[in-house]
Amino acid sequence: MRAWVVDHTAPIDDGPLRRVERDLPQPGPGQVRVRISCCGVCRTDLHLAEGDLVPRRPAVVPGHEIVGVVDALGPGAGRFGVGDRIGVAWLGRTDGTCRFCRRGDENLCESPVFTGWDVDGGYADACLVDEAFAYALPAGLGDEQAAPLLCAGIIGYRALRLADVGPGGRLGVYGFGGSAHLTAQVALHLGMRVHVLTRGEQNRRLATELGADSVGDATAMPPEPLDGAILFAPAGELVPVALRALDAGGTLAVAGIWLSDIPRIDYDAELFHERKLRSVTANTRRDGEEFLQLAHRFDVRATTVAYSMDDAPSALADLAHGRFSGAAVLHNGTP
Ligand SMILES: [Zn+2]
Numbered sequence: 001m002r003a004w005v006v007d008h009t010a011p012i013d014d015g016p017l018r019r020v021e022r023d024l025p026q027p028g029p030g031q032v033r034v035r036i037s038c039c040g041v042c043r044t045d046l047h048l049a050e051g052d053l054v055p056r057r058p059a060v061v062p063g064h065e066i067v068g069v070v071d072a073l074g075p076g077a078g079r080f081g082v083g084d085r086i087g088v089a090w091l092g093r094t095d096g097t098c099r100f101c102r103r104g105d106e107n108l109c110e111s112p113v114f115t116g117w118d119v120d121g122g123y124a125d126a127c128l129v130d131e132a133f134a135y136a137l138p139a140g141l142g143d144e145q146a147a148p149l150l151c152a153g154i155i156g157y158r159a160l161r162l163a164d165v166g167p168g169g170r171l172g173v174y175g176f177g178g179s180a181h182l183t184a185q186v187a188l189h190l191g192m193r194v195h196v197l198t199r200g201e202q203n204r205r206l207a208t209e210l211g212a213d214s215v216g217d218a219t220a221m222p223p224e225p226l227d228g229a230i231l232f233a234p235a236g237e238l239v240p241v242a243l244r245a246l247d248a249g250g251t252l253a254v255a256g257i258w259l260s261d262i263p264r265i266d267y268d269a270e271l272f273h274e275r276k277l278r279s280v281t282a283n284t285r286r287d288g289e290e291f292l293q294l295a296h297r298f299d300v301r302a303t304t305v306a307y308s309m310d311d312a313p314s315a316l317a318d319l320a321h322g323r324f325s326g327a328a329v330l331h332n333g334t335p
């Protein structure tokens with residue numbers, strides 16, 4: 001099979017990915033093999049290729065928003081049948097035994113395995129997945145539509161939960177890419193007032209089209225104080241900006257796996273009055289199942305840009321340079 005691997009880490013325009021030919025992987029106990037139809041492009045893939053995230057093994061295949069069809073079962077696997085369409089996401093496996101897993105916080109597992117970082121992901125013709133960590137996908141949702149839900153959607157949903165805004169509450173969304181545009185739709189359906197603060201005319205237009213209550217520049221103040229906010233942009237300099245926009249007691253959740261340095265925080269103006277700053281780390285399977293159900297019920301629509309799998313490096317470069325809004329999706333076969 002063909003696969004893209006991270007050959008070395010470098011700026012995306014310098015070509016860190018390489019196309020290789022590999023044997024089809026054989027599923028182990030409890031695993032299934034997936035013939036990949038689509039794989040979404042996540043900013044984490046870019047962080048991995050560029051070395052912000054240190055690759056955990058050489059020549060790993062990136063990609064963790066995978067949609068495909070089961071074509072082989074490993075020993076003991078029986079949750080899905082050959083021919084079933086499933087989704088593969090970032091959380092590839094946990095140990096199930098550490099203190100975090102035991103108390104239901106498997107996103108904090110001490111020995112996690114992440115798809116497209118610890119094990120090969122979806123920039124390929126096929127991949128393996130532990131069936132217990134795969135997702136059934138609702139019928140009627142196209143492959144290209146489903147792919148971005150699997151990381152951008154799920155992580156955004158966890159960030160939304162952690163931002164702790166109730167129905168009728170005021171949510172700030174900083175940055176408006178693949179994850180934010182899905183999360184904003186869920187928030188609006190849950191009855192929140194959504195204020196989007198982002199750079200880029202295209203992103204602001206998309207936010208307006210999706211029904212945001214206000215849309216402004218990333219560093220502008222929203223028209224009302226926020227009960228909670230999510231920072232999607234990987235820009236640490238926006239942390240104090242977003243904290244200032246919070247009402248007393250509000251929470252800022254940082255959704256990204258990587259963030260540039262946070263400047264000095266002014267305790268009185270930016271954190272006092274019980275404002276809270278917290279990170280978001282991966283997700284539990286429960287987050288994933290809940291989000292996929294809500295996305296189906298609310299008919300959350302991903303704005304997607306299709307690329308051929310052959311053009312994975314261009315898709316990542318376009319993401320790096322902000323050349324599209326919404327989410328890029330790689331296709332094996334014709335989009
Ligand atoms: Zn664990």
Ligand SMILES: [Zn+2]
Nearest residue numbers: 042044151152
């Ligand atoms: Zn991701």
